[in-house]
Structure formats: C-alpha cells, structure tokens
Amino acid sequence: MISLSFSLAPEALYQLHDVLTCLAKFHDTVAIEAEFDLLRLSVLNSTKTAYSAFVFEADRFFESYSFDMPRASRNARSERFCCQLYLKGLLSVFKGKTGGRDKDTAVERCEVELHERPDQTECRLAIKMICGLGVIRSYKLTYESTTVNHAVFDRTTATNQWTIEPKFLREITDHFSPSAEQLDIYSESGKVIFTSFTTKITDGKEILKKPVHTSVAIDKKDFEYFLAEDNLHIVIFLKDFKAVIAHAESAHSAITARYTRPTRPLQLAYDFGGIKTEFTLMTAGESDLGISDSSHAPELSARQTPAPVNISRASVASNTRDMPAPRARSIRPLTGTPRASARGTETNSQSQRPPPASIQFDSLFVPADDDRQWDVPNEEEEEAAEDRLGWDATGDQVWQIELIC
C-alpha cells in the first residue's frame, strides 16, 4: 500500500491557497504527484496550450513529509504516486484566511493523509485542520488515479531570456482591455513592447466593434536583465500571462521568461521559499522571423513534427483554430485587420481537426510512463544533443552570445 502523509504550518497553508487559486485559472482538475522528496501540483489546460506546475520541496515547504511506495507497486521507471482531484473541492478546503474571524479557533496545523486501499473502491485524500481550542475540521476528498503529462521544456536551449518584477508586468496588463485575448511581446532598441490584441473576425461594416489595440512600451532597464533577440515577436494568451503575474506578485518573486522562437514553448518560472513554479505556454507569432536566422533550420528538421500550436481555446467556439506551426502566421498583432489571405488560412485550418494525439505527445507533452519528465537528464540530453548536432553542422556555435542585446 502506498503511504503518503504530510503536515503544513499556517504560513504554508496561505501559500498553498494562493497556488490553488492560480492553478484554478488554467483548468478545473489538478494532478498531484508525490515523490520521495517533493510534491508536485500541476494543471494542463483543456487545449493543451498551457501547463503549470508547482513543486513543493519536501524538506522546506512541509512541517513533515513522508512518502512510501511498496516495491511491488513500483513501476520499473516510476517511483511516484499520481492522482487527480477537482480544484473546486480542494480550494474550498483551503479557502480564505486560515486565521479567520475567530482567532481562538484559527488553524494551527494541517495534516493530509492519503487513504489508498486496493480493497476499497473509494480513494480518499483526508485533510485535517487542527485548530485552536481543540477544534478539528476534517475533510475527505475523492481522487482518481491518472497518468500525468509534463510539458517538455529544455531551459538550456532557450535563446531568449528575461527577468522582471511582476509589479511592472501587472502595470502593463492593467492598460489592456479586459476583453483582449492575446499578447505579443517583442523588443526594439532599448524598449520592450507588449501589445494586446484580439484576432476577432469582424464584419467590415462593424468597425466600431473591432477590438482596441493597446501597446505598452517599457525600458529594458526595468528588467533585471533582458536578453532576447530584437524584433522577435512572440504571442501568448493574455489570460495565462495574467494568472502568472497575479501569483508571482503575491509571492513577491521576480518572473523569468525563457523561449526560443514563436511556435515553440515559452516558460515563465520563479522559485521562492521551497516552491518551484513553472508555466510552459505555447506561443504563436511570425515563425519565419525566428528561422530567418539560418541556424535555426536544423532544429526544425531534427524535430520532424510540426508543433501542435493549438493556440485557440475551445470555449471560443467561433474562433477555434488548430494551428500547426506554419499557419501561425495568420496572427498578425500589429495590423488592425486580419488580411484577406490570413482569413483564408484560418478557415483552412479550421477544417483541419486537431492533430493526432501521438504528434502532440511527440512534440510538447510526454506521457510520464513512456518518457520520463523533462527534468530527467538523460533523455533531455539526447534531445539537446540532436539539436546541438544541428548547430554544429552549421558551424554556428556562438548563438547564445550573439543574441545578447
């Protein structure tokens, strides 16, 4: 039988609540993975364009943490336990100020235990809030077992990178219209420009209903450092970006962004007090800008699969597009209207239903059992080596330095 139990101090409970609030902005179920030295909460959104993960270090975040897995149930390749829960349920357990109105019965400790018995049909996560005056609130949440996918992101190959206080980013997003859907980021001669836009196809007559374009330019000096290729446009969903900023601001952590080029993932990350966060977001944009540098070509061919840039959300039914890499060009942030040709492309790609799942797994997400997660060095290096071979072939080995602005 698998045993997992841990306990949390009140301070950690606040942090856990903030984390759950952030995760709930991506999807409605959270995957929990327990390993010997860490607990990971992750959410993959329904369109598989955004993966967010919080890793809690066993010895720093928890008051106590114990995890054991009998040898029999250990998978040859995996020594961890995975399950998934509804975020709503979890949030209601951890909601609000744990101090509450009544100081006497404030939560003093939280104990969580996993009840996993093969002879019982129900799998439960038991949470006990130990409060003042001997009050104990207990909850039992049903979970279901699952396999967990992790987004592949190789930090070592990220050619563009910057770090900034989330406060500055929030000031930027405050200027955007609440209905804006996407965000284009690029830099140009000392400035970094954030543009919000919506690729809404409007009738030519309905000019007044066209979305407002907002762009905000800040100095590169506002960044702790900014190392990205000038004029490289990268497009992500504004909603995801805002969710990350809100959490980073509550955690008082500077956000680091890493990316290579449009149609490849962008990762936002920050670490604080025993918690490691990462948000891997699929990007769109003018991919030819990135490949205009001939040295990028080998990487493309080494991959051999088009990235599943499924950048549209299913909820925006009228706007659903599945965008294989080359088609991402239809997003043109800096022109007010999608050109006729771009519109044509979009309708084309609309008829192309989602790419087969296998392709998706190949390129962005790996099922944990087949291909251990990104942070396992071996396979990553294999992949990176492939890329690096390509780089070597072009004789262009100074790419990392070359891009410093």
Add this chain to the structure above:
Amino acid sequence: MRFRTQLSNAATFSKLTASLSSLGKVCWMRLEDGIVRFTIIPDQGTQVWAQLPVDAIFEESNYILEANAGVINLEVPVGALHRALRSAVAATSTQLRLTKKGNVPLLALTIHVSSWTTGSNALGMTDSDHAALARQATTTSRPGPISGPRERETVITQEIPVKVLHESAIEGLHEPRCRDPDVHIILPSLFQLKSISERFTKLATDAKGSATSAVVSPKLELSANMHGSLKLAIATDALRISSVWTDLVNPSLDPGQLSQTEIEQLPSERMRALSGDDEAGWAKVRIDGKDWGRVLSVGRLSPKVVACFIHETALILYVYLPGSSNGEDSCLTYYINSYAA
C-alpha cells in the same frame, strides 16, 4: 483630413466619456475650430448634446484640424474611448490623433507616463554584467541587482477604431427643440439626488414584486416650482414616498438676450407669480428611474446643473462643467422625455 492634439485635461475627458458611455454605446464626436461636440442619441432614453471649448480638454496651441469643411465628424465607441483614456489620467503627456491602419480609421492615443522605481532594479548595468547574469541565471536563481530609485518611462498607445462620418450622414440630426420651460431651478448635490433616487427606485422595484418589475422599471416623479422647491417622489400600489428640497436657486435669465417684456411673458414668470404653496405653481415630469440614475452619473464632473421643467412634457438639464475658462462655458445638455401617467 488631419486631426492631432495634446490632451490638457485627461481627467475631465475621461470623466466626460464615462458619463456619456452610461447612456449610449456610440457617440458622435464633432471636431470644429475652437469647439468639440459630443452627442449621444440612443434608441431609447435620454439624449445628450455636449459642447466644449477646445481648451476644456485639449491644448489649444496644439490643436490641429484640417478638413474640407473645417469639420470632422466621427462615430466613436465611447466605452472603449473611456477605457483607453483611463491610461492617460496619470500621464505626463498624451497625444490624440486621427490615423489609419489598413482601411480602419483610428483614434490613437499616445500616452507617456513617468514614475519612480523603488530602487531594486538594474541601473547603469553594463552589457558585460548582463552577460554574466545570463550565464548565472541558467544554473541558479539569484536576487536582483541592487540600485537606487530611478525614473522610468512607459509609453502606452491605445488605438480605438472609429468611423468617419460624411456630412450627409449627420444632416438629419438636430438638437431637440422645446417650448420655453415652466420652471428652471439649480439642482442640489447630484450625489445626494442620485442616492435618494436610487433608493426610491429600489423600494418601488421591491414593492412591486418580481413579475412586472423586470420588464418595466419604476417611474420617478420629479417636480419643482419657481420658489426654490424641488420634489422627488415615487408612487406604487404599496407605497408613496417623496423628498422635498427647499431654498434652491431659480436662476434669473440673462437680460442681455431677452427684453424685459419678453421675459415677463415667459411661462416661468407666470409660475413665479403664483404663491409658493399653490399646487398650480409646480411643474412635474415623470421619468424612468434607471435612466435617471445614468443621467446623474454626470455628477462625477462636479458640475452646476440647471434643470428646466416643461410640465408633463420634458426635463432638460444644462450641465455646466466647473472651471470653464475664457468665459466660454462647457455645457452638456440632457433631453429627458416625460412619461405619461
């Protein structure tokens, strides 16, 4: 066709657009030499005809207007304009111009905002520092470099799609004409009036029950006389409530525009002749509670408001913005129809 200017008073412009956007989605903006007009004509409800001297919101010295007839008529999504102007409220400078992207005409705001950092950012870092940091960054997370506070500048551009209207499209639009009012009076604090009106409307809605209230919003009865009294009342089957203000001002009319005999023949002078406790001296209108609440949102501009009552016909509000310079008043005129009893 060319239009470019600097905003001189973004806060007023922003509040003005906020008040206008509560009454309609689309606004007709007419740029003339020396005057800017904003007009809202909703399908239903109150019309607003606003006229401002250029310097009330723009810098007159930077007001560049070039067009065939010396006039540019625009149809503007006023809600979007208001949202965009919110970015400009704390700005050091804001430029507004008419431009075009593809086939779409735009009102483009270019906003410069300066602020001071609290001082935890990279100031005067050299490129070699950057490179060193980049190498570190891939292996460890580290605290940001420490430096003193510094000024930072942010440039925000907001592009609002608009429609340029041809003169023929607006030929048929005229400001409503009404007969001379029976009573004119300066309204008390709009904030007070608004909160009491809203409370009355809510009480009447609650009293009516759920079935009908959703469809028809309750009607307020607003009446006034020429002896400084204003009455706000609401009546339903279940209740009848009213508030009365006294000692308000009935402004005198400009003798420069009308002769003494003309003034004496005005209906308002006849009303003034009646005694203060005579019911006949009151002019009354019946207005929609919700619409009235939206009209009163103009209170955010802290204006002086003269209400003109045309008995059982209409209520006209002349809303004068404070601090209008060089004698020329900024005035918003609201035309509110009276409902039949």
